[in-house]
Amino acid sequence: MKKDAPHIGLFIPCYIDQFYPNVAIASLELLEKLGCKVTYPLGQTCCGQPMSNAGFESKTTDTTSKFIRDFAKFDYIVAPSGSCVLHVKEHSPKIDKLKKNQEHLQANIYELSEFITDVLKVDSIKGSFPHKIGFHASCHGLRGLRLASDSELNEPVFNKTLQLMKDLEGLEIVELTRKDECCGFGGTFAVSEEAISVQMGKDRIADHVDKGVEIIVGGDMSCIMHMQGIATRDKEKIQLMHFAEILNQVIS
Amino acid sequence: MSSKESILAAIKGLNMEEKPLPEIPDFAVASDLVEAYTHSLNANKGTVVSKVELEQMIADTGFAKIYSSSPSFASYSNCEVPQHPADFADLDLAIIEGQFASAENAAIWLDESNLDLRAIPFITAHLVIVIRKENILGNMHEAYQRIGATKSGFGVFIAGPSKTADIEQSLVVGAHGAMSLRVVIL
Amino acid sequence: MSHPENATVFLKDKARAKWHDDTLWIVRQKRDVTIHQIPEWEKLRELASQIKDHTLSKLDFYLEELEKNATANGIKVHWAENAEEHNQIIGKILDEKKCKAIVKSKSILTEECHLNPFLEEKGIEVVDTDLGERIIQFLKQPPSHIVMPAIHLKKSDISEIFHEKLHTEKGNVDPVYLTHAARLHLREKFLQAKVAITGVNFAVAETGEFVVCTNEGNADMGVHLADTHIACMGIEKLIPRRKDLGVFLRLLARSATGQSITNYNSHFRSPSPGKELHLILVNNGRTKQLAREKFRNSLKCIRCGACMNTCPIYRRSGGFSYGSTVPGPIGSILSPGIDMKKYSTLPFASTLCGSCSDVCPVKINIHEQLYEWRQEITKAQGSSLKGLSMKLANGIFKSPLAYRISGKMMRASLKTLPDSIIYNPLNAWGKGRNLPDLPSESFKDWYKKNR
Numbered sequence: 100m101k102k103d104a105p106h107i108g109l110f111i112p113c114y115i116d117q118f119y120p121n122v123a124i125a126s127l128e129l130l131e132k133l134g135c136k137v138t139y140p141l142g143q144t145c146c147g148q149p150m151s152n153a154g155f156e157s158k159t160t161d162t163t164s165k166f167i168r169d170f171a172k173f174d175y176i177v178a179p180s181g182s183c184v185l186h187v188k189e190h191s192p193k194i195d196k197l198k199k200n201q202e203h204l205q206a207n208i209y210e211l212s213e214f215i216t217d218v219l220k221v222d223s224i225k226g227s228f229p230h231k232i233g234f235h236a237s238c239h240g241l242r243g244l245r246l247a248s249d250s251e252l253n254e255p256v257f258n259k260t261l262q263l264m265k266d267l268e269g270l271e272i273v274e275l276t277r278k279d280e281c282c283g284f285g286g287t288f289a290v291s292e293e294a295i296s297v298q299m300g301k302d303r304i305a306d307h308v309d310k311g312v313e314i315i316v317g318g319d320m321s322c323i324m325h326m327q328g329i330a331t332r333d334k335e336k337i338q339l340m341h342f343a344e345i346l347n348q349v350i351s
Numbered sequence: 352m353s354s355k356e357s358i359l360a361a362i363k364g365l366n367m368e369e370k371p372l373p374e375i376p377d378f379a380v381a382s383d384l385v386e387a388y389t390h391s392l393n394a395n396k397g398t399v400v401s402k403v404e405l406e407q408m409i410a411d412t413g414f415a416k417i418y419s420s421s422p423s424f425a426s427y428s429n430c431e432v433p434q435h436p437a438d439f440a441d442l443d444l445a446i447i448e449g450q451f452a453s454a455e456n457a458a459i460w461l462d463e464s465n466l467d468l469r470a471i472p473f474i475t476a477h478l479v480i481v482i483r484k485e486n487i488l489g490n491m492h493e494a495y496q497r498i499g500a501t502k503s504g505f506g507v508f509i510a511g512p513s514k515t516a517d518i519e520q521s522l523v524v525g526a527h528g529a530m531s532l533r534v535v536i537l
Numbered sequence: 538m539s540h541p542e543n544a545t546v547f548l549k550d551k552a553r554a555k556w557h558d559d560t561l562w563i564v565r566q567k568r569d570v571t572i573h574q575i576p577e578w579e580k581l582r583e584l585a586s587q588i589k590d591h592t593l594s595k596l597d598f599y600l601e602e603l604e605k606n607a608t609a610n611g612i613k614v615h616w617a618e619n620a621e622e623h624n625q626i627i628g629k630i631l632d633e634k635k636c637k638a639i640v641k642s643k644s645i646l647t648e649e650c651h652l653n654p655f656l657e658e659k660g661i662e663v664v665d666t667d668l669g670e671r672i673i674q675f676l677k678q679p680p681s682h683i684v685m686p687a688i689h690l691k692k693s694d695i696s697e698i699f700h701e702k703l704h705t706e707k708g709n710v711d712p713v714y715l716t717h718a719a720r721l722h723l724r725e726k727f728l729q730a731k732v733a734i735t736g737v738n739f740a741v742a743e744t745g746e747f748v749v750c751t752n753e754g755n756a757d758m759g760v761h762l763a764d765t766h767i768a769c770m771g772i773e774k775l776i777p778r779r780k781d782l783g784v785f786l787r788l789l790a791r792s793a794t795g796q797s798i799t800n801y802n803s804h805f806r807s808p809s810p811g812k813e814l815h816l817i818l819v820n821n822g823r824t825k826q827l828a829r830e831k832f833r834n835s836l837k838c839i840r841c842g843a844c845m846n847t848c849p850i851y852r853r854s855g856g857f858s859y860g861s862t863v864p865g866p867i868g869s870i871l872s873p874g875i876d877m878k879k880y881s882t883l884p885f886a887s888t889l890c891g892s893c894s895d896v897c898p899v900k901i902n903i904h905e906q907l908y909e910w911r912q913e914i915t916k917a918q919g920s921s922l923k924g925l926s927m928k929l930a931n932g933i934f935k936s937p938l939a940y941r942i943s944g945k946m947m948r949a950s951l952k953t954l955p956d957s958i959i960y961n962p963l964n965a966w967g968k969g970r971n972l973p974d975l976p977s978e979s980f981k982d983w984y985k986k987n988r
């Protein structure tokens with residue numbers, strides 16, 4: 100670790116903590132391997148997103164205040180989830196008492212791949228990953244944080260997450276028919292609009308399966324959990340992974 | 352209070368802060384305007400034809416009722432503008448002059464100075480519009496600059512024949528209006 | 538019925554639902570292809586957005602300007618506070634003309650005002666002349682899409698209704714054949730009609746003119762053959778200058794269908810000699826929406842339908858599932874402003890994926906407004922069941938101990954509960970999806986041991 104390395108607070112969304120510890124471990128180790136000083140504040144809970152998206156933003160002031168107190172002391176806050184980062188940045192309610200801290204937090208919270216490309220200025224990770232993958236761009240990272248160009252806008256093409264993987268030996272990234280359509284997770288949408296949610300997930304998986312993809316790679320475990328749930332139920336052979344797991348596995 | 356008063360009062364009561372009105376800048380246009388125009392018209396299911404091709408077409412099809420207000424094709428006209436537009440319901444072909452066109456989308460501007468009757472380009476079975484090469488402009492911004500503050504009671508941009516895709520998104524030409532659009536560039 | 542219930546029904550016919558999804562996706566793709574041919578596309582969207590923002594911020598001024606200039610041109614301008622008054626104004630004009638049959642071209646506003654039933658009640662025959670509109674009128678259905686009103690129907694459905702109404706050959710599903718039959722049928726109606734009604738795409742304050750865009754030419758066929766033209770517009774359809782049309786006409790058709798422009802774009806400034814031209818300016822709740830700051834800019838909408846074509850929910854649930862005049866994403870932010878209770882499920886019929894906001898040619902932040910409506914709706918609903926469970930969850934998340942215990946309990950109980958309970962059909966998650974495999978320890982436990 101570099102001596103003057105900035106101090107990063109690792110934010111692990113609640114369902115990753117409970118269901119996907121390996122993704123959290125990979126995120127932590129990857130940042131450490133890239134020379135960062137990383138701390139996981141043990142008291143952390145949730146950013147409040149599920150409640151806000153369900154229409155209860157006003158009821159999340161306590162959760163939000165706690166989040167600010169847990170993380171404001173770090174130089175940067177990094178999370179392996181675009182969706183939660185977007186929530187903290189844009190949708191968490193204003194806490195007047197903690198105004199300065201909240202502003203610091205909102206200006207310095209990053210999704211993992213954008214932190215690596217934009218703050219650590221790493222162009223790409225070297226290594227080998229001989230697999231055929233499809234990339235699922237999760238909507239909140241894509242159209243909220245602008246982690247990549249989307250198919251709707253007429254803008255130069257870029258993708259911060261795939262940029263990090265572009266030099267991996269043997270990696271084949273498949274072009275999907277619907278490049279960045281939503282997988283249908285959508286938080287409470289997954290249960291309140293169950294029928295459409297599942298149909299969207301099936302369609303998203305089918306697009307990858309049709310192209311002979313081995314692994315669907317994404318940056319938001321909520322979307323992956325939803326698609327994995329459908330793939331398992333439908334006995335699809337396809338695998339799903341968070342990009343942090345791949346990068347942490349290949350990096351020397 | 353009249354509805355006008357109540358609507359205006361409701362808006363005024365909001366005391367909205369005025370937002371700025373942007374100026375519209377110039378944008379680059381195609382270098383070969385005739386080529387770009389032809390391409391756009393084809394996409395809209397119209398076709399560019401030469402004078403000779405048009406004359407040949409008229410000779411081949413033997414249309415019974417032809418109306419032309421274009422001096423270049425005056426000799427083909429065999430009817431007068433009727434009192435009531437419904438009397439043009441059996442018009443086979445109309446040949447009219449367009450003022451100018453926009454290459455980006457093939458739209459041709461016509462106003463009342465080109466239309467002896469507003470219904471003509473719509474009611475005719477087939478439509479021919481004649482434009483001058485030098486009157487092909489780059490885009491719609493240039494077209495509106497050309498229109499400027501003219502005061503015609505009616506004006507229209509026509510960019511193709513009448514068409515629809517309302518049945519399972521299959522494109523069908525000739526919904527209600529002209530079943531074909533040919534453009535002669537002189 | 539609520540949106541999720543309607544959507545579930547729609548998805549039951551798998552083949553048809555997939556066809557609907559694919560068909561609209563193709564329209565979205567056509568849009569993508571065209572917009573990439575315009576390097577200044579994003580600049581145009583920004584201009585359009587600013588022009589509309591500006592107009593809305595001075596709407597009273599521009600409305601008066603429009604009225605003044607239109608009146609000077611010989612247009613008779615009327616104001617309607619609501620749908621009823623709009624219908625009354627039209628009814629009165631028709632009574633004066635002793636008119637018993639009208640032709641109408643596509644207008645979402647007259648749909649919103651329920652003009653057709655009003656006129657039919659008065660014994661007036663209303664003929665919708667847009668092909669798609671005519672089809673659904675035969676079927677007594679509302680439009681399921683604002684640009685492609687019959688997009689939910691297959692050609693076999695259309696063939697059937699045409700066979701019944703227009704006596705076309707039974708079983709002939711050829712779109713060319715069917716369109717031609719409609720052409721002959723509607724021509725007759727055009728030639729007879731004395732009054733034609735149209736909507737308005739844009740009205741220009743500076744010149745007092747208004748613009749109507751169609752591909753079929755049905756609006757023009759109607760108005761140029763009739764003696765009286767009645768045009769109906771919502772008060773938000775205004776733009777300040779004629780040259781602003783350059784921006785909007787470049788955006789509208791490209792966004793709607795991927796065409797570079799609609800084939801007919803008619804500018805009406807004054808009536809033909811001896812004829813009459815009426816323009817009705819309709820409020821019907823628009824000033825209320827204008828007053829809601831968070832939702833004000835939904836009034837920038839130019840009704841291109843792009844947000845519907847791109848919406849993964851709309852494509853998989855169909856326009857009728859929304860139960861509102863304007864369906865899809867824009868409908869879901871407009872309708873709660875009209876009746877929050879009735880349309881309370883619409884803002885939740887979204888994953889907030891944001892695709893709608895990025896295709897919108899006037900840059901309405903549709904998905905952010907969906908989020909905002911959710912906040913309004915839950916506030917108005919008070920402590921519903923969902924509200925309580927969410928408060929409970931908030932309580933858990935605010936206390937790390939409670940969170941850890943409940944997480945542990947959740948993991949423990951998932952392990953011990955039989956699959957039949959977890960995957961009970963009443964459990965919405967488990968109906969079509971498995972739950973993740975459970976790790977032996979949480980990250981928090983791992984971290985405490987390893988760091």
Ligand code: SF4
Nearest residue numbers: 838839841842844897
């Ligand atoms: S909201 Fe935007 S995309 Fe949707 S119909 Fe209106 S203008 Fe088009």
